[in-house]
Amino acid sequence: MSDGNFNRALLPHTPFHSGLATGRMQMRKRAEEALKEILAEHFPDISTEKTSDIINEFKERTRL
Numbered sequence: 499m500s501d502g503n504f505n506r507a508l509l510p511h512t513p514f515h516s517g518l519a520t521g522r523m524q525m526r527k528r529a530e531e532a533l534k535e536i537l538a539e540h541f542p543d544i545s546t547e548k549t550s551d552i553i554n555e556f557k558e559r560t561r562l
Contacts, residue, residue: 526560
């Protein structure tokens with residue numbers, strides 16, 4: 499008799515969670531690339547060190 503638990507091995511595999519994580523990773527990468535492009539376009543005289551600092555701060559703030 500079942501006690502409310504079920505055997506997960508009998509259930510079909512659903513890649514929802516891994517797909518969700520992959521999608522988040524791709525969107526984060528796209529956002530970082532877009533930020534790099536925007537910085538280069540609007541602030542052409544900004545140093546590469548300052549650009550990398552801004553990118554790193556963006557990564558920290560958008561980390562889940």
